[in-house]
Amino acid sequence: MRAVWARGRWARILAGFGVLATTAGCTGTAASEDSAAAVPVTVPMAAAPVEPEALDGPALRFKQALAEVGLAAGVPDETLVALVRGTCAQLAAGLPEEQILGSVRSVAAFAASVSRAALQGDDAARFYVGAARETYC
Numbered sequence: 001m002r003a004v005w006a007r008g009r010w011a012r013i014l015a016g017f018g019v020l021a022t023t024a025g026c027t028g029t030a031a032s033e034d035s036a037a038a039v040p041v042t043v044p045m046a047a048a049p050v051e052p053e054a055l056d057g058p059a060l061r062f063k064q065a066l067a068e069v070g071l072a073a074g075v076p077d078e079t080l081v082a083l084v085r086g087t088c089a090q091l092a093a094g095l096p097e098e099q100i101l102g103s104v105r106s107v108a109a110f111a112a113s114v115s116r117a118a119l120q121g122d123d124a125a126r127f128y129v130g131a132a133r134e135t136y137c
Contacts, residue, residue, distance in 0.1 A: 059084060060112060061135040070117030071124055083107055087129055088137035097129070104128040 001130035055063060055077055062084045072080065083104060090100045101122060108124035111117070119127050 013095055026125075055081065058136040065131040065135050066111070066128070069119055069127060070109045070115035071108060071119065071127060073111050073115035073117075075111050079107065083128070084132045084136045087132040091133060091137055101125045108115055 008081075058078075059081050063072050063080055064079065064081070075083075087100060087104060090103065105122070105125045108128045109121065112120050112124040117124065
């Protein structure tokens with residue numbers, strides 16, 4: 001409970017600094033007529049964390065395909081879902097394979113390094129794209 005309060009407290013403090021920094025520039029004597037009609041700036045508060053949704057059938061099959069070769073380790077489910085949805089959207093749009101690989105390369109490399117998987121680098125990225133194509137798209 002203390003950690004949640006502390007985050008909220010810091011968000012309010014930082015929001016206050018943002019408001020002060022925004023209004024500090026408006027106090028000069030050389031203000032133009034345009035500054036009088038300026039729209040007030042609102043600083044959003046930090047959003048509360050949202051519970052991740054359970055994986056649906058295709059997303060679960062995608063994660064299982066990755067897990068079989070050690071490429072799901074350390075990657076949160078919500079990241080895997082976002083990655084597979086983005087990959088399928090890129091495939092549907094007909095983007096070049098190298099561009100699609102570039103969008104999954106960092107996540108695939110991270111998962112491969114965490115699990116010490118046999119697939120590394122571009123091979124791991126290619127597996128992510130192939131698994132997305134076969135299990136989710």
